[in-house]
Amino acid sequence: MTPAILELVLMTIVTAATPLIIAAIGELVTERAGVLNLGVEGMMIVGAALGFAAAYLSGSPLIGALAGMAAGMVLAALFGLLTVGLAINQVAAGLALTIVGVGLSGLLGAGYVGLKRDAPPHLYIPYLSDLPFVGKLVFGQDAFVYGSFVLVAAVAWYLTRTRAGLALRAIGDNHHSAHALGLPVRRTRFLAILFGGACAGMAGAYLSIAYTPFWSPGMTAGRGWIALALVVFSSWRPWRVVLGALLFGGATVLQLHAQAASLGLPGQLLSAVPYLATIAALMVLSIGARRKSAAPAALGQPFVAPR
Template sequence: MTLAEAIFLTVITASTPLLLAAIGELVVERAGVLNLGVEGMMIMGAATGVAVAIVTGSSLAGVLAAIAAGMAMAAIFAVLTLGLAANQVASGLSLTIFGLGLSGVVGAPFVGIQREGIGKIPVPFLSEIPVVGPILFRQDPFVYLALALVVGVSWFLWRTRAGLVLRACGENPVSAHALGYPVLRIRLYAVLFGGACAGIAGSYLSLVLTPFWTSGMTAGRGWIALAIVVFASWLPWRALIGAYLFGGLIILQLHAQSAGVRVPSQFLAALPYLITIVALTAIMALRRSGGSVAPQGLGRPFVPDR
């Protein structure tokens, strides 16, 4: 394997958790709900995933548990913001704080237990293609899943009736309600989907990327996923590009550190966060003439009138 191939491979593994979480949050925000608790759901996925995988000895059980944990966290958020029409920003923040704390408690007995990560699955024939083959077709199942989700979500949102209704709930919940659609229930499904995606993203961190548990191991990736959704203008394909750009940046920073670039390592480590700010600013500056493309009802609680 050449160095370039190796770099591409690591970029893909660094991007995948970002992409998984971002695509979930994208659907949530398209339904008009702003869930700032991605970081909390993600780290609960990471903690539960590795805990269950160690106890049962099965990675698959771990992933399923991570999905369940992400959805359970999302359900708390749904009760607050959909059921009780609470402030979404505050609810999301408390979800993150709660998740960071609870994951530490859940993961505490498993600190330092290393296990074998989930292996890569080469796609027959395709993985034999020189250069492209090993990069694209010799990956772990999560990478395929993330790509499938991009295609699936994009198809769902723009090619199906249900997707149209979901977007309607995000753009104008009052009209959607007037047309007889159960806005809150649709938003609930979207929020749960987002929780499941964040849970998978978390399990990727603790089962594949660094196959053991450390407290706070998401290290702000959930927040970067939120930034990617804005960066992507709420479009799945652009989320794919955004996630790979950010993943590339993280890897670039690591390589620059190991290559002994004469810059303090802290500056390189801060780079992804700084670039996030620059990217958000650039995207807004470019978009200034066209107005905002965010779903019109984003972040506003909806209480059906009767």
């Protein structure tokens, strides 16, 4: 493999990883607050449909991305009302959200199937971007890619360095103690859910605006579920999300190349490789750390203020 091809492969790995990073980091914050939102896939695909439509109509990828985020947040707010406001089972509400999202995206995007628009521009810095091998990889990505790394850094900083982040982690660890001390359990959880929705919506918008760039129904293809698995894979730590997303993105891209190289294995089997790799990684991790699970202790438990 020549350096030029290798660089191209690495570029595609990064772009495949970006939507996973964005969606997973949002879900990570939600789960750190103690809420399990299984609706990532649904919020993501509505973000993809609406994001593409808005970008197509306005001609601006920024407006598209904002529309995608807003769409994710609207669905997340619905989830928040059910699970935080009414203390409904989070698993059931999350699954319902995914089903609603997939259906809704088909409706919203119906008029945009087959339409095309240009991907947003990639960064170009004279000389730097022309450097061999690393030039395009480091200095030639689009705004989403850089934005995703800024997002991870900001979340890591927020969770470990700020008082609000500390309160959020405390609420995810033990909501009864948090309530007894006067921390706003419900408000914090609702805001965390909204943040998760915004991230999922933006991840979806990235897919339809920059990654493909077009809208087709079902285009998220399970990435929302992968993002959920990545949160577990990362042990709820932000930078490990990046690592996991790159590994999964790598597996996705490599199986494409393996298919192209016609190894004689059925394409369907190779397409399943990244998903099998995810399951394998989760198994290895959970066997290795059987008792040291880093999951927020109150994850998935509805909170009802005691008497």
